[in-house]
Amino acid sequence: MRIGLSGTMSVGKTTLAKALGETDRFKDHSVQTERSKYLSNLGIPLNTDSTLQGQFVFLAERATELLQPNIITDRTIWDVCSFTLSAKSIDEFAKRAFTDSAMFLREYYDVVIYVDPRGVEIEDNGIRTTDLQYRRQIDTVIKMMLEEYPPKKLIKVEGTTEERILTILQNI
Numbered sequence: 001m002r003i004g005l006s007g008t009m010s011v012g013k014t015t016l017a018k019a020l021g022e023t024d025r026f027k028d029h030s031v032q033t034e035r036s037k038y039l040s041n042l043g044i045p046l047n048t049d050s051t052l053q054g055q056f057v058f059l060a061e062r063a064t065e066l067l068q069p070n071i072i073t074d075r076t077i078w079d080v081c082s083f084t085l086s087a088k089s090i091d092e093f094a095k096r097a098f099t100d101s102a103m104f105l106r107e108y109y110d111v112v113i114y115v116d117p118r119g120v121e122i123e124d125n126g127i128r129t130t131d132l133q134y135r136r137q138i139d140t141v142i143k144m145m146l147e148e149y150p151p152k153k154l155i156k157v158e159g160t161t162e163e164r165i166l167t168i169l170q171n172i
Contacts, residue, residue, distance in 0.1 A: 002068070003073070004072075004073050005017055005113045006075075006078045011120050014074045020168065023169070025172070031072045032065050049088050050087040052094055056098075058075075062075060066109070077103065077106060078112065078142055078146055081102050082145055085099060085145075086137055106152075111152070113155045113156075113157055114142070117139055119158070122135060
Protein backbone atom coordinates (compact mmCIF):
# COMPACT_ATOMS: atom_id res chain seq x y z
CA MET A 1 0.00 0.00 0.00
CA ARG A 2 1.29 3.45 -0.93
CA ILE A 3 0.39 6.02 1.73
CA GLY A 4 1.15 9.71 1.42
CA LEU A 5 0.79 12.32 4.13
CA SER A 6 -0.29 15.73 2.91
CA GLY A 7 -0.33 18.99 4.81
CA THR A 8 1.29 22.34 5.27
CA MET A 9 4.66 22.75 6.95
CA SER A 10 5.25 21.94 10.61
CA VAL A 11 2.09 19.91 11.27
CA GLY A 12 3.80 16.66 12.27
CA LYS A 13 3.81 14.74 8.97
CA THR A 14 7.30 13.35 9.49
CA THR A 15 6.55 12.40 13.10
CA LEU A 16 3.32 10.72 12.01
CA ALA A 17 4.96 8.85 9.12
CA LYS A 18 7.64 7.45 11.42
CA ALA A 19 5.07 6.51 14.09
CA LEU A 20 2.86 4.76 11.50
CA GLY A 21 5.86 2.80 10.28
CA GLU A 22 6.35 1.46 13.81
CA THR A 23 2.81 0.03 14.06
CA ASP A 24 2.20 -3.68 13.46
CA ARG A 25 -0.12 -2.80 10.57
CA PHE A 26 2.64 -1.05 8.61
CA LYS A 27 5.81 -2.84 9.74
CA ASP A 28 6.43 -4.02 6.15
CA HIS A 29 6.30 -0.44 4.78
CA SER A 30 9.34 1.72 4.24
CA VAL A 31 9.07 5.23 5.63
CA GLN A 32 10.37 8.01 3.40
CA THR A 33 10.89 11.51 4.71
CA GLU A 34 11.90 14.59 2.77
CA ARG A 35 15.55 15.54 2.76
CA SER A 36 15.13 19.28 3.33
CA LYS A 37 18.63 19.99 4.58
CA TYR A 38 20.22 18.07 1.69
CA LEU A 39 18.04 19.86 -0.86
CA SER A 40 18.70 23.23 0.76
CA ASN A 41 22.43 22.57 0.48
CA LEU A 42 21.93 22.02 -3.26
CA GLY A 43 20.61 25.58 -3.47
CA ILE A 44 16.96 24.64 -3.91
CA PRO A 45 14.71 27.23 -2.24
CA LEU A 46 12.54 25.61 0.43
CA ASN A 47 10.55 28.42 1.93
CA THR A 48 8.15 31.11 0.78
CA ASP A 49 9.21 31.05 -2.86
CA SER A 50 10.56 28.40 -5.14
CA THR A 51 11.77 27.87 -8.66
CA LEU A 52 10.31 25.64 -11.33
CA GLN A 53 13.54 23.63 -11.36
CA GLY A 54 13.35 23.12 -7.60
CA GLN A 55 9.74 21.99 -7.80
CA PHE A 56 10.68 19.44 -10.47
CA VAL A 57 13.26 18.02 -8.05
CA PHE A 58 10.57 17.70 -5.37
CA LEU A 59 8.19 16.09 -7.87
CA ALA A 60 10.89 13.64 -8.96
CA GLU A 61 11.32 12.61 -5.31
CA ARG A 62 7.59 11.94 -5.01
CA ALA A 63 7.54 9.98 -8.30
CA THR A 64 10.49 7.87 -7.15
CA GLU A 65 8.74 7.06 -3.87
CA LEU A 66 5.72 5.81 -5.82
CA LEU A 67 7.83 3.11 -7.46
CA GLN A 68 7.82 1.28 -4.11
CA PRO A 69 4.84 -1.01 -3.42
CA ASN A 70 4.72 -0.47 0.36
CA ILE A 71 5.65 3.03 1.44
CA ILE A 72 4.63 5.75 3.85
CA THR A 73 5.87 9.14 2.74
CA ASP A 74 5.62 12.45 4.57
CA ARG A 75 5.00 14.47 1.39
CA THR A 76 2.75 14.06 -1.65
CA ILE A 77 2.31 15.51 -5.10
CA TRP A 78 -0.50 17.68 -3.64
CA ASP A 79 2.06 19.32 -1.36
CA VAL A 80 4.52 19.88 -4.21
CA CYS A 81 1.82 21.41 -6.39
CA SER A 82 0.59 23.64 -3.57
CA PHE A 83 4.05 25.12 -3.10
CA THR A 84 4.36 25.49 -6.87
CA LEU A 85 1.03 27.29 -7.14
CA SER A 86 2.06 29.60 -4.27
CA ALA A 87 5.45 30.49 -5.73
CA LYS A 88 5.76 34.11 -6.88
CA SER A 89 8.68 33.41 -9.21
CA ILE A 90 6.82 30.81 -11.33
CA ASP A 91 4.51 32.15 -14.03
CA GLU A 92 0.84 31.12 -14.12
CA PHE A 93 1.08 29.02 -17.29
CA ALA A 94 3.99 27.00 -15.86
CA LYS A 95 2.17 26.56 -12.54
CA ARG A 96 -0.91 25.11 -14.23
CA ALA A 97 1.05 22.94 -16.69
CA PHE A 98 3.21 21.57 -13.85
CA THR A 99 0.17 20.81 -11.69
CA ASP A 100 -1.82 19.17 -14.49
CA SER A 101 1.17 16.94 -15.32
CA ALA A 102 1.97 16.08 -11.69
CA MET A 103 -1.60 15.00 -11.02
CA PHE A 104 -1.22 12.08 -13.42
CA LEU A 105 0.69 10.45 -10.55
CA ARG A 106 -2.21 10.62 -8.11
CA GLU A 107 -3.56 7.20 -9.10
CA TYR A 108 -0.43 5.59 -7.63
CA TYR A 109 -1.37 6.60 -4.08
CA ASP A 110 -3.66 4.11 -2.36
CA VAL A 111 -4.33 6.43 0.57
CA VAL A 112 -3.66 10.11 1.17
CA ILE A 113 -3.80 11.38 4.74
CA TYR A 114 -4.47 15.08 5.14
CA VAL A 115 -2.88 16.37 8.38
CA ASP A 116 -4.82 19.30 9.79
CA PRO A 117 -2.64 22.10 11.27
CA ARG A 118 -5.18 23.20 13.91
CA GLY A 119 -3.63 23.18 17.36
CA VAL A 120 -0.10 22.51 16.11
CA GLU A 121 2.56 25.14 16.79
CA ILE A 122 5.12 25.92 14.10
CA GLU A 123 8.46 24.40 15.01
CA ASP A 124 11.56 26.30 13.94
CA ASN A 125 13.95 23.67 12.62
CA GLY A 126 16.25 26.28 11.09
CA ILE A 127 15.28 25.27 7.54
CA ARG A 128 11.59 25.86 6.95
CA THR A 129 9.83 29.17 7.30
CA THR A 130 7.93 30.04 10.46
CA ASP A 131 5.66 32.50 8.63
CA LEU A 132 2.16 31.70 9.94
CA GLN A 133 0.39 33.49 7.06
CA TYR A 134 2.34 31.46 4.49
CA ARG A 135 1.59 28.25 6.41
CA ARG A 136 -2.14 29.07 6.22
CA GLN A 137 -1.87 29.86 2.51
CA ILE A 138 -0.23 26.49 1.77
CA ASP A 139 -2.87 24.70 3.85
CA THR A 140 -5.66 26.44 1.92
CA VAL A 141 -4.11 25.51 -1.42
CA ILE A 142 -3.55 21.88 -0.34
CA LYS A 143 -7.22 21.55 0.64
CA MET A 144 -8.26 23.11 -2.67
CA MET A 145 -5.99 20.71 -4.57
CA LEU A 146 -7.36 17.67 -2.72
CA GLU A 147 -10.86 18.73 -3.81
CA GLU A 148 -9.92 19.56 -7.38
CA TYR A 149 -7.79 16.42 -7.81
CA PRO A 150 -9.17 13.91 -5.29
CA PRO A 151 -7.11 10.87 -4.34
CA LYS A 152 -8.59 7.34 -4.38
CA LYS A 153 -8.99 7.44 -0.59
CA LEU A 154 -8.60 10.47 1.63
CA ILE A 155 -8.36 10.32 5.41
CA LYS A 156 -8.35 13.56 7.41
CA VAL A 157 -6.57 13.55 10.77
CA GLU A 158 -6.01 15.99 13.61
CA GLY A 159 -5.01 15.90 17.25
CA THR A 160 -2.08 14.11 18.85
CA THR A 161 0.04 11.57 17.00
CA GLU A 162 -1.75 8.79 18.88
CA GLU A 163 -5.19 10.19 17.92
CA ARG A 164 -4.08 10.52 14.31
CA ILE A 165 -2.83 6.91 14.20
CA LEU A 166 -6.11 5.66 15.68
CA THR A 167 -8.11 7.57 13.03
CA ILE A 168 -5.94 6.14 10.26
CA LEU A 169 -6.16 2.55 11.51
CA GLN A 170 -9.94 2.86 11.86
CA ASN A 171 -10.28 4.15 8.29
CA ILE A 172 -7.92 1.90 6.33
